[in-house]
Amino acid sequence: MLAIPAKHPSSGGGIMRFQALHGWRGLAALLVVVYHSPFCGYLYPVPLVRNGYLFVDLFFVLSGFVISHAYADRLANRKSVGIFLIRRFGRIWPLHAAILTVFVGLELLKLVGLRNGLGFRHQPFAHGHAIGALWADLCLLQSFGLYDHLTWNGPSWSIGAEFWTYAVFAGIFLVWPRRSVLIAVTIAILAPIAILLLSRHSPVADVSYDFGALRCLFGFSVGHLTYRLFKTRASRCSPGGVASWSPYFIEGAAAVGIVGFVSNAGNGAATMAAPFVFAAAIYVFAQEGGPLSLLLRSKPARRLGDWSYSIYMTQALIITLLIELCSAVEKMTGTALLRPVGGVDGELFTLNVPYSAAVADGLTLICLGFTITMSALTFRLVENVGRDYFSRLADRLRGVPETGTRVVPTVVV
Secondary structure, three states, rough: OOOOOOOOOOOOOOOOOOHHHHHHHHHHHHHHHHOEEEOOHHHOOOHHHHOHHHHHHHHHHHHHHHHHHHHOOOOOOOHHHHHHHHHHHHHHHHHHHHHHHHHHHHHHHHHHHHHHOOOOOOOOHHHHOOOHHHHHOOOOOOOOOOOOOOOOOOHHHHHHHHHHHHHHHHHHHHHHHHHHHHHHHHHHHHHHHHHHHOOOOOOOOOOOOOOHHHHHHHHHHHHOOOHHHHHHHHHOOOOOOOOOHHHHHHHHHHHHHHHHHHHHOOHHHHHHHHHHHHHHHHHOOOOOOOHHHHHOOOOOHHHHHHHHHHHHHHHHHHHHHHHHHHHHHHHHHHHOOEEEOOOOOOOOOOOOOOOOOHHHHHHHHHHHHHHHHHHHHHHHHHHHHHHHHHHHHHHHHHHHOOOOOOOOOOOOO
């Protein structure tokens, strides 16, 4: 998390903060949480929600855009690459490790409870929570097909894919900086073809534990190309060169385009177009020229952007706790509150209560509220602490003396 110095076409030569894109990150994180909510109500079948997995591709494209802006011209030698990877590791791994620790603690509690006659919905240390899978998660290798299912904190497959994608692009920026565009174009062509050939999923683009690394490379490459295009335009255009009504129209069209595409993406090859759709929107909102950008730059939107990584990483934990709480209520009352829905990949429930669909949506909103609340805490107590620790390690490698002062972050990258 850092201030990114650069000239913005609408900032009069100030610091480019991409705050509207930061707001998009927070909004996308919330939509992913609603997508993962296992309670089948009125929200569940909404097309935008059911295809919400595609917003993970928005994260990948956005990472390619922002990382290219922040680091592409700074990775000039092995030392700078090492500093970059230390900072990126410190940005994602501390919270990841903390959530894994909580999950292990829950499994231990379930094991103790089972030995004392208490039953739970799932056996301790079974299937995705097998103890043998911990090493892959700790090493950020969840997206390389080592297991045929998601393990432990399921959504974390994407941050493992991102870290190794950072490493790949750091190598490209170091060794072939003038060919980064050509390499990114090649990846953006070959990666989706490979996914289409290899994926056994429906939707075809919803790869995670198996070919998730390819999916991330694809999105990140498109993000890098989007930034290069944005940078070229920014260097050629002067403020006021676009009609005043254009940002209003273009931002609205970009937002409608995202909603329309995600809602109608289907399950086939069309889902592979998601990175390009998100790239077009990122290109538009990076200019921060319209009323939607103003909303996305508001304080609540910026806060959600700050907490977006925590929101993404804590959601599965909150959902797990909520399901176990419902199971405890079932045992205490002797009623079957949760009714599993058959024929669905994953865990989905309807409720055996009056107004069940509305109650299910209420549980989804409760899940969302608890996730946001917990994320505000983990952002402050885990993310910031871990990031600052690894930043100090990077500064020592860079030869910067410690001053004891902390720079207030303005943008998450």
